[in-house]
Amino acid sequence: MSKLAKRSLMGTLAMAALGGASASAWQWWRDDTRVATTDNAYVRADLTAISPKVQGYVSAVPVADNQTITAGEVLVRIDDADFRARLAQAEAGIAAARAAIEAQDAAIGNFDSQRAQLEYTRYETLAKLSIAPRQRLEAVAADRRKAAAAVAGARALAAAERGKLAVLASGRKQAEASLQLAQANLAQAEASCTLARIDLANTVIRAPVDGVVAARTVRLGALVQPGTPLLAVVPLDRVWVVANFKETQLARMRPGQPATIRADSFPGVAVKGHVDSFAPASGAEFSVLPPDNATGNFVKVVQRIPVKIRVDPDSPLRGQLRPGMSVSVYISLDPENNDRPAISGLAAGTVADRR
Numbered sequence: 001m002s003k004l005a006k007r008s009l010m011g012t013l014a015m016a017a018l019g020g021a022s023a024s025a026w027q028w029w030r031d032d033t034r035v036a037t038t039d040n041a042y043v044r045a046d047l048t049a050i051s052p053k054v055q056g057y058v059s060a061v062p063v064a065d066n067q068t069i070t071a072g073e074v075l076v077r078i079d080d081a082d083f084r085a086r087l088a089q090a091e092a093g094i095a096a097a098r099a100a101i102e103a104q105d106a107a108i109g110n111f112d113s114q115r116a117q118l119e120y121t122r123y124e125t126l127a128k129l130s131i132a133p134r135q136r137l138e139a140v141a142a143d144r145r146k147a148a149a150a151v152a153g154a155r156a157l158a159a160a161e162r163g164k165l166a167v168l169a170s171g172r173k174q175a176e177a178s179l180q181l182a183q184a185n186l187a188q189a190e191a192s193c194t195l196a197r198i199d200l201a202n203t204v205i206r207a208p209v210d211g212v213v214a215a216r217t218v219r220l221g222a223l224v225q226p227g228t229p230l231l232a233v234v235p236l237d238r239v240w241v242v243a244n245f246k247e248t249q250l251a252r253m254r255p256g257q258p259a260t261i262r263a264d265s266f267p268g269v270a271v272k273g274h275v276d277s278f279a280p281a282s283g284a285e286f287s288v289l290p291p292d293n294a295t296g297n298f299v300k301v302v303q304r305i306p307v308k309i310r311v312d313p314d315s316p317l318r319g320q321l322r323p324g325m326s327v328s329v330y331i332s333l334d335p336e337n338n339d340r341p342a343i344s345g346l347a348a349g350t351v352a353d354r355r
Helices: 003-034 081-139 141-201
Strands: 035-044 048-050 056-060 074-078 204-206 211-214 231-234 240-246 258-263 270-278 304-311 326-332
Touching (some): 074 231, 081 141, 240 270, 258 304
Antiparallel strands (some): 048 231, 074 204, 211 231, 240 304, 258 326, 270 304
């Protein structure tokens, strides 16, 4: 081959390489402006910690590690013998308080009956005092002294009846005070009974949601205290993804934009989702010791903002994604294609992850 032919071939190859590089650069720029991606992303879920509300010894643990459960299913039973005894005692207190109220009601009714009888006798005496002497004075003047004696006797009897009424009034007040005390005791006994019923019901711990049993530390016969973590329930069908994007990637990112999620555990499977919300601060702000950049040797570091990605309910990996799994997230930034998932029709790995 002549030198001229070689030079022509080398020029052609150089032009082809340059064209390929240009095409690749164009493809990379186009994808970079249309898709935001990161592999700093992890699966999250609502981990519901289960703790007892009462103290006692565990009498049964009907669930096993990693068992799938439904809401309302019994997770733990606490020995309820003491709680049943407390409930019986509280119910007995209610019965005693009601009996005391009935007794005081009867006593007050008795006082009312006696008062009515005394009032009747008193007014009857006063009636005789005002009528009989006048008739006798008009009929026989000689009986004046006798009538005067009758008047004095009647007045004395009326005074005695008034004294009895005062005693009865005092007794009735005491009975009313005892009635109020009995009513207060009844209210306290009913409150104690209600608490005893609640405590008895709390000896049975049930699952608040559907999910899978995790972190089970409770064992049969263990003494548990209120607030002690016994196990956790993980709802695997309601997981989401937290993707930590660079702050420079958020300018065109909006809630509702379609996203594609690829889990490291399931290569080749794309899960559809969408942008749900953005964290109010960078991840560093929520650390125990936030970085303080007010120093002389400051070096600017691009921060990352957590973005919540909601997984669509028709996911092919529904119930298989576990909290803590590493995933890669691709978010479509093209406003004309926001009704399509990110990297739709592209092979995995076409868009390089910008870590």
